[in-house]
Amino acid sequence: MSKAHLELTDVSMSFDTPDGAFVALDRINLKIRKGEFVSLIGHSGCGKSTVLNIVAGLLQASRGGCVLDGQEVNSPGPERAVVFQNHALMPWLTVYENVDLAVSQVFRKTMNRREKRDWILHNLALVNMEHAANKRPGEISGGMAQRVGIARALAMKPSVLLMDEPFGALDALTRAHLQDALMRIQQDLNSTVIMITHDVDEAVLLSDRIVMMTNGPAATVGEELQIDLPRPRNRVTLADNDTYVHLRQAVLSFLYEKQTFPGKGPAAASAAPSQDADTATTDSSTSSAVTKASQGSARTSTADTGQESARAEQQRAIA
Amino acid sequence: MTSIAKTDTDRLSGLAAMLRALAGQLTRKRAAEAGRQLLLPTLGIAVFLVFWQLTAPRVQTSLGAFPGPADVWKQAGQLWQEHVDQRERADQFVTMQEKRNARILAKNPDAVTRIRDYPGAPTFVDQIGTSLITVLAGFLLATLIAVPLGILIGLNRHFSSAVNPLIQIFKPVSPLAWLPLVTMVVSATYVSNDPMFEKAFITSMITVTLCSLWPTLINTSVGVSAVNPDLLNVSKVLRLSFWTHTRKVVLPSAIPMIFAGLRVSLGIAWMVLIAAEMLAQNPGLGKFVWDEFQNGSSQSLSRIMVAVFAIGFIGFALDRIMLMIQKKIAWNE
Numbered sequence: 100m101s102k103a104h105l106e107l108t109d110v111s112m113s114f115d116t117p118d119g120a121f122v123a124l125d126r127i128n129l130k131i132r133k134g135e136f137v138s139l140i141g142h143s144g145c146g147k148s149t150v151l152n153i154v155a156g157l158l159q160a161s162r163g164g165c166v167l168d169g170q171e172v173n174s175p176g177p178e179r180a181v182v183f184q185n186h187a188l189m190p191w192l193t194v195y196e197n198v199d200l201a202v203s204q205v206f207r208k209t210m211n212r213r214e215k216r217d218w219i220l221h222n223l224a225l226v227n228m229e230h231a232a233n234k235r236p237g238e239i240s241g242g243m244a245q246r247v248g249i250a251r252a253l254a255m256k257p258s259v260l261l262m263d264e265p266f267g268a269l270d271a272l273t274r275a276h277l278q279d280a281l282m283r284i285q286q287d288l289n290s291t292v293i294m295i296t297h298d299v300d301e302a303v304l305l306s307d308r309i310v311m312m313t314n315g316p317a318a319t320v321g322e323e324l325q326i327d328l329p330r331p332r333n334r335v336t337l338a339d340n341d342t343y344v345h346l347r348q349a350v351l352s353f354l355y356e357k358q359t360f361p362g363k364g365p366a367a368a369s370a371a372p373s374q375d376a377d378t379a380t381t382d383s384s385t386s387s388a389v390t391k392a393s394q395g396s397a398r399t400s401t402a403d404t405g406q407e408s409a410r411a412e413q414q415r416a417i418a
Numbered sequence: 419m420t421s422i423a424k425t426d427t428d429r430l431s432g433l434a435a436m437l438r439a440l441a442g443q444l445t446r447k448r449a450a451e452a453g454r455q456l457l458l459p460t461l462g463i464a465v466f467l468v469f470w471q472l473t474a475p476r477v478q479t480s481l482g483a484f485p486g487p488a489d490v491w492k493q494a495g496q497l498w499q500e501h502v503d504q505r506e507r508a509d510q511f512v513t514m515q516e517k518r519n520a521r522i523l524a525k526n527p528d529a530v531t532r533i534r535d536y537p538g539a540p541t542f543v544d545q546i547g548t549s550l551i552t553v554l555a556g557f558l559l560a561t562l563i564a565v566p567l568g569i570l571i572g573l574n575r576h577f578s579s580a581v582n583p584l585i586q587i588f589k590p591v592s593p594l595a596w597l598p599l600v601t602m603v604v605s606a607t608y609v610s611n612d613p614m615f616e617k618a619f620i621t622s623m624i625t626v627t628l629c630s631l632w633p634t635l636i637n638t639s640v641g642v643s644a645v646n647p648d649l650l651n652v653s654k655v656l657r658l659s660f661w662t663h664t665r666k667v668v669l670p671s672a673i674p675m676i677f678a679g680l681r682v683s684l685g686i687a688w689m690v691l692i693a694a695e696m697l698a699q700n701p702g703l704g705k706f707v708w709d710e711f712q713n714g715s716s717q718s719l720s721r722i723m724v725a726v727f728a729i730g731f732i733g734f735a736l737d738r739i740m741l742m743i744q745k746k747i748a749w750n751e
Contacts, residue, residue, distance in 0.1 A: 157654060174654075189666075190749060191750075
């Protein structure tokens with residue numbers, strides 16, 4: 100069972116506070132195939148970023164762990180490259196030098212000067228940013244800087260690409276443009292990607308699987324949704340596609356009916372009171388997404404089939 | 419045909435005239451803008467001079483009335499003239515010795531000759547030079563101590579907690595309090611038959627260092643400890659070594675803060691220097707002011723006022739130079 104590319108087992112996170120331990124994450128279980136694009140979606144404060152940081156090795160889980168290619172993750176490393184929300188480029192370095200910092204570090208023993216140069220330019224070309232190689236991050240737009248952040252992460256040749264709301268700070272048009280670029284690159288390189296988002300359309304358009312997280316405290320995986328839309332995907336034609344619309348609705352239903360925005364209180368939760376109760380009890384008793392999905396109403400039937408195929412996919416991957 | 423051509427040229431010349439007018443308007447606008455930018459500072463200075471001229475004669479001291487702008491201007495010329503005269507005499511003194519040496523050598527080629535330095539007192543301009551060298555030496559020493567120490571403090575939270583109380587206590591100490599201690603320690607430890615530097619120079623320099631290193635120290639440590647957490651995470655993901663991390667991420671990130679600290683430090687260094695020179699008798703601007711004060715002639719106050727303006731202008735110039743260096747080096751400028 101542990102032959103998955105990346106596997107999170109019973110990952111829990113609690114912080115010590117003066118009022119006792121605060122449980123942020125409770126027993127997250129996740130298996131990810133090689134080349135799979137997985138989105139983590141959930142309301143703000145549900146611990147999506149914490150999950151990503153644990154995979155990145157920037158945070159240590161209180162219990163449980165994360166295994167990548169049979170190796171336990173306990174510190175950060177370039178094989179798990181991170182794309183940060185606000186590009187996180189060194190403002191004093193040019194675009195080229197920023198990618199160079201990563202390439203020179205990761206391939207300092209395996210590439211000569213010329214190979215490094217070619218590799219840097221190749222990755223900048225992937226995101227269409229060679230023209231700005233000698234510009235500083237302050238001189239280019241946010242969207243361009245984010246592309247360079249992606250180029251820097253890709254240049255590390257990571258086994259898993261971790262993206263923390265990579266397009267969250269961008270305007271809608273730029274975001275759409277970068278999403279298309281990311282889809283193309285991911286298809287070319289067949290990279291494994293975990294992306295955090297709270298944009299439903301983005302999640303459905305880009306992902307092979309959407310992992311929906313319940314609200315914190317003690318957040319965990321609520322439901323998983325397999326996205327079996329053929330690739331390459333086109334955002335314009337998909338807008339009319341029935342499957343796409345259903346999948347989108349399933350995610351929306353999870354976010355706005357089962358997991359209402361935290362802080363709205365029980366009054367707003369009355370839209371699906373039984374469901375909330377279910378989640379509350381099942382969260383502590385079992386973390387199996389399939390169990391909960393099967394308890395769901397008829398509206399999540401697509402999610403159920405998604406689950407089935409997800410399991411089938413996993414078994415195929417194992418076999 | 420001709421009429422069409424005529425209207426064309428008319429149109430062209432009309433266009434040219436319009437362009438000319440536009441250009442004229444632009445330059446006039448720019449001139450007006452520049453005038454406005456010059457006008458207010460000029461007005462400020464003029465009001466100050468008038469106020470000074472009117473009030474100065476009413477302030478009577480034991481050395482006569484307080485000098486007005488004209489007296490000070492006259493003394494500035496006087497000080498410059500003294501410097502030029504002194505230089506001339508020094509040159510004559512040296513040429514005289516050279517001639518004499520040549521005569522001696524002509525008689526006896528094996529004779530050992532030497533040239534003595536001119537023994538006259540340093541002029542105002544010489545004293546400015548001494549002050550500049552002293553302040554730069556003290557400031558450089560302060561930078562060499564404060565930047566590496568600041569990096570260590572910024573990188574290590576425990577070290578920071580340990581030295582923070584010391585910094586807070588020593589930071590506000592006046593140069594006048596340090597000076598006697600520094601003088602005694604320098605006298606006791608810097609003993610040499612052929613000293614490379616004057617004791618007064620060393621004392622002034624160390625006092626300047628002690629008082630001016632704090633802003634750089636504090637700013638460096640804050641800059642180093644306040645690196646954007648995202649950039650720190652990038653460094654972690656790349657597994658940069660401690661040395662590479664410090665050199666490639668921490669230091670560049672702290673550069674703007676360090677420079678802000680250096681500018682404040684240089685300003686303090688220049689202020690402290692005058693006081694230090696007065697008491698340590700280092701032959702710079704501070705000693706000039708003190709000597710004129712002790713001298714007590716009718717021109718003393720005017721000459722001190724010249725020194726006051728010289729100190730002000732040099733302090734301003736030093737700050738500008740630091741700003742230029744900052745613009746060259748710091749990435750955020």
